Amino acid sequence: MVRSRRARKAVGAVLVAAALAACGSEVPGGGGDGADARARAHGVTRDLVYVLRLPDHRVVPQSVGVLGGDGYGAVYSDQRGATLQLSVDRAEFTAAGCAAPTVCEEEGELRYRRTGEQHEYALPEGGHVVTISAPTGTVDRALLRRAAESARPASDAEVLDLLPATGDEGEADRPGPAPGRGDLPPHGDGAPDNRPGASG
Numbered sequence: 300m301v302r303s304r305r306a307r308k309a310v311g312a313v314l315v316a317a318a319l320a321a322c323g324s325e326v327p328g329g330g331g332d333g334a335d336a337r338a339r340a341h342g343v344t345r346d347l348v349y350v351l352r353l354p355d356h357r358v359v360p361q362s363v364g365v366l367g368g369d370g371y372g373a374v375y376s377d378q379r380g381a382t383l384q385l386s387v388d389r390a391e392f393t394a395a396g397c398a399a400p401t402v403c404e405e406e407g408e409l410r411y412r413r414t415g416e417q418h419e420y421a422l423p424e425g426g427h428v429v430t431i432s433a434p435t436g437t438v439d440r441a442l443l444r445r446a447a448e449s450a451r452p453a454s455d456a457e458v459l460d461l462l463p464a465t466g467d468e469g470e471a472d473r474p475g476p477a478p479g480r481g482d483l484p485p486h487g488d489g490a491p492d493n494r495p496g497a498s499g
Contacts, residue, residue, distance in 0.1 A: 315329065334455035339463040344369040348458050349429055351375055352449040353442075363461050364465045370427070373461070375446070381437040384428040385444050392421045409447055411440070420447035 338345040342365040350358075355377050363375035370388035392410045397403035402413040410421040419432035420443055431447045453461065 318389045323401070334458040336465070337462045339458055341365055341462050342369060343371045343462070345458065346452065347371045347389075347427055347473075348453040348461065349385060349387050349450050350453045350457055350461070351383070351385055351431070351446050352451070353383075356446075357435070358461065360463075367494075379424055379437075381433070383433045383438060385450065387427055389426060392428055406444070409444070411444075418443060420444055422447055422450065445468050462473055 335345045338348060347369065350369045353375065356375040357374050357377075359374045359382070362372070364372060365386045366372035366386055370386065372387070373385045374454070375383045375385060397412065399416075402411075403409045406420075408422060410423070412419050412421065413435065416435050417432060418435050418440065419430050421431075422429040429447070429450050431443060431450065433443055
């Protein structure tokens, strides 16, 4: 009898621990579906969300968002305030943008372009282009290249971290119809009925 009670308690404790572990590991809206929904809610195609891995550079949260039709853009800044612009869009890097005085050079898969006080590295990725740009006076070419080489598609967790939650990610988040008002007549021009007791 005592042994049976102990066994039941042990099984119960294991089940409770398993349930708590499952609750603790679940991330609301997490996973691929959550990341896809989050990107869609911002008007961004999930596959166009990229991140940079640069020491001493952090993404500026207010800069993150849609670029063009369904592309993605973000600004990275260091402690001095020098910034790099990450842009991912459905485009092609063509020679049309390389007429003098613009300087264009190929470096393996990367394309370097300098115009006046701005320069950029572009990485064509089959259907879209990842571009890292910055002012020439605050970001040198070597750092710009390192930034371009560090660019990679964001993980699901990074998408959820970069793009703030909105109310458009699923039916559960969408508000229901507004409650009815008792002082609006069902016919006529819709002017409020101000008679005593009309509002219920």
